[in-house]
Amino acid sequence: MDLNTVTEVISPAGPGAWRPGDAWLGGGTALFGEPRPDVRRLLDLTAAGWPALTFDDDGSVEIAATCTVAELNERLGKHDIVRHCCHAFLASFKIWNVATVGGNLCAALPAGPMISLSVALGGTLLLIGPDGTERRVPAAAFVTGEGTTVLRDGELLRSIHLPVAALTSRTAYRRGSLHRHGRSAALVIGRVDAEGIALTVTAATSRPYVLRFSGTSHDLEAALEAIPASEYVDDVHGRPVWRQHLTRHYAAQILAELS
Incomplete structure (x- = not known):
């Protein structure tokens, strides 16, 4: 446009x-x-010359906001969860080579797969204000609703930090939509960590939800109750009751896989 x-x-x-x-x-x-x-x-950020990916000595990675989906998939696609989220775009190679990780986060669409990835892997975002002031926020707290974020006037997203422990942990991924090549109606990721299982719910809800439970079906049901019914998205890509059903169905599958 x-x-x-x-x-x-x-x-x-x-x-x-x-x-x-x-x-x-x-x-x-x-x-x-x-x-x-x-x-x-x-204000063109792609000409800023930021390295797409920077690897720390401990194996964690800093993803520049200007890193394209194609670059991310090429260099981090060996991790299943990264590859899955890149392919969740269901986009042509033209989009893959232009669309940026940071742009997908800042657009704050429920179906944004880079949001799903960053939140599920416990990412931390570096934000820079117009006066150069920096602050870091958890990826899980960045998107506050459909199309809304914690960004202040003039603030930009510089990078996303993913810890090595999350990148190398066991994960399970489920995604569903109304059509084979349709926009995600529910995208659920489970990850095993020291505290149990972290379940990230996106696409179905207006903002990401991270639910933690010990690994039993009873605990999972209790955790899912934390998502208000009003938070499930209602649009042409799926009704709330169906999205809620998909989320619960996928969550049960993920629990079985990670257990």
């Missing part, structure tokens, strides 16, 4: 360049997806 109110593109851009009426530009697949009449300038 043409953003016919945009009069200037700043490239490369950094935190100090932001002013009201600006929008940060990554791959643009979300930014250009709908009208944005208040946007006057685009």
Whole structure:
């Protein structure tokens, strides 16, 4: 979609360049997806020269917000959960080579698979304000609702840190939609950690939910009750009651697999 109110593109851009009426530009697949009449300038982050992936000595990884889905899949696809989430886009190679990890997170769509991945692996996000101030927030707390995040005016997402313990842990993945190549209606990921099983529910709900339980069906049922019925998404990709049913069905399968 043409953003016919945009009069200037700043490239490369950094935190100090932001002013009201600006929008940060990554791959643009979300930014250009709908009208944005208040946007006057685009601040290009793809020209900032951030390394797509940076590996720490302990094996953990820092994913730049500008890392594309194709780069992520190519370099971290050996981890099943990363590969599954990359393929959950059901996108063409054109989208894969342009869409960014950070853009998918900032769009805050319930079906965003990079949200699912970052939350399920206990990711931490580095945010930078327009004055250069940095803060870190858990990935699980970043998306607050459909299309809403904790980002403040002028703040940008710089990177996503994934700990090695989560990357190398046992995981189980389930995804469902109305159609074979449709948008995710429920995407559920289970991960075994020192405290038991962490179950991440996305796509079915307006924001991510991380449920922890010890590993019994009784505990799982109790954990799922923490998701209010009103939080299940209602749109053309699935009704709330069906999404809730899928979530519970997949959660039971994941429990059986990880047990």
